[in-house]
Amino acid sequence: MLNEQLRNIVQGMPKAELHIHIEGSLEPELIFALAQRNSVSLAYPSVEALRQAYAFTDLQSFLDIYYAGASVLLTEQDFYDMTAAYLKRAHADSVRHAEIFFDPQTHTARGVPFETVINGIWRACQDAPISASLIMCFLRHLSEDEALDTLEQAQPFLDKFIGVGLDSSEVGHPPEKFRRVFERARALGLRLVAHAGEEGPPDYITSALEVLNVERIDHGVRCLEDPVLVECIKREQIALTVCPLSNIKLRVFDVMGEHNLRKLLDAGLKATVNSDDPAYFGGYINQNFVAAFEALPLDASHAKQLARNSFEASFIEPEQKRAFLAEVDAFFANVPAA
Numbered sequence: 001m002l003n004e005q006l007r008n009i010v011q012g013m014p015k016a017e018l019h020i021h022i023e024g025s026l027e028p029e030l031i032f033a034l035a036q037r038n039s040v041s042l043a044y045p046s047v048e049a050l051r052q053a054y055a056f057t058d059l060q061s062f063l064d065i066y067y068a069g070a071s072v073l074l075t076e077q078d079f080y081d082m083t084a085a086y087l088k089r090a091h092a093d094s095v096r097h098a099e100i101f102f103d104p105q106t107h108t109a110r111g112v113p114f115e116t117v118i119n120g121i122w123r124a125c126q127d128a129p130i131s132a133s134l135i136m137c138f139l140r141h142l143s144e145d146e147a148l149d150t151l152e153q154a155q156p157f158l159d160k161f162i163g164v165g166l167d168s169s170e171v172g173h174p175p176e177k178f179r180r181v182f183e184r185a186r187a188l189g190l191r192l193v194a195h196a197g198e199e200g201p202p203d204y205i206t207s208a209l210e211v212l213n214v215e216r217i218d219h220g221v222r223c224l225e226d227p228v229l230v231e232c233i234k235r236e237q238i239a240l241t242v243c244p245l246s247n248i249k250l251r252v253f254d255v256m257g258e259h260n261l262r263k264l265l266d267a268g269l270k271a272t273v274n275s276d277d278p279a280y281f282g283g284y285i286n287q288n289f290v291a292a293f294e295a296l297p298l299d300a301s302h303a304k305q306l307a308r309n310s311f312e313a314s315f316i317e318p319e320q321k322r323a324f325l326a327e328v329d330a331f332f333a334n335v336p337a338a
């Protein structure tokens with residue numbers, strides 16, 4: 001059991017969340033409520049039955065259920081309600097700022113208009129108790145032409161999102177498949193991130209950096225297999241948005257005690273802790289901190305480092321960033337061991 005002082009520290013410290021798929025925050029109860037509201041029929045008879053299906057063996061087995069869950073989202077209000085619920089939950093976890101992924105192709109493929117998706121999510125961010133911005137992800141199992149088409153559809157909404165990312169099935173869909181669309185996004189002034197090195201090999205991290213020019217790597221835990229890559233990530237101060245509970249549920253590591261979060265920090269890498277898909281992986285951001293700190297040799301000094309990393313790695317304006325970092329330092333001023 002985590003001692004009470006350390007638990008209070010990780011729960012109360014100001015933090016940013018940089019790796020959260022908004023569709024992955026859709027709780028089974030809300031899936032059922034939206035299915036009823038929209039007269040959508042579900043393959044599961046009850047909330048409990050749906051929750052029982054959340055036994056994953058790898059990334060793909062999760063994605064199949066995650067896309068099925070998202071099928072209840074039809075109206076702007078649905079997207080608003082889902083996002084507002086996450087933001088309220090994040091606020092309770094002392095999250096001051098969130099950079100939220102959304103997957104428009106999951107919805108446009110079902111006939112939901114692009115503007116319905118982005119307007120609902122964006123409006124909830126405007127009404128939120130915390131600072132929040134959006135990152136539009138391309139589904140890597142689809143073609144680059146489809147990603148280019150999505151970026152085209154997004155052009156009238158460039159004031160509503162700050163960057164683009166790459167998610168969904170990793171192995172067999174290397175970053176270089178999306179070179180042109182990332183080049184185009186960069187020319188539009190968008191920030192760039194990509195999932196790499198979750199299930200995929202360290203080479204995918206290298207090509208996300210070298211071919212796509214991403215500024216942050218989502219997951220990236222497999223980087224430790226390649227010492228040259230580790231040196232590069234360290235030199236360039238590339239942040240890794242690590243998701244401990246996700247990595248256990250999707251069997252990237254067998255048990256939390258084998259997670260490499262402490263090793264990433266010891267290697268001097270700017271690792272952060274995030275929830276990925278909290279409704280599916282058994283916990284929001286603070287539960288990720290608690291689970292990792294319970295199983296690994298991490299103390300108050302690591303908590304402070306992780307809180308600072310989360311703001312340093314964020315895409316907020318420098319002045320706001322300095323203010324958040326000062327808030328972290330003030331919080332830890334009363335913690336002797338930090």
Ligand code: HPA
Nearest residue numbers: 021167168169195276277
């Ligand atoms: O963890 C993830 N990996 C890849 N794609 C995803 N889409 C939602 N969550 C994930």
Ligand SMILES: [Zn+2]
Nearest residue numbers: 021167218276
């Ligand atoms: Zn993810």
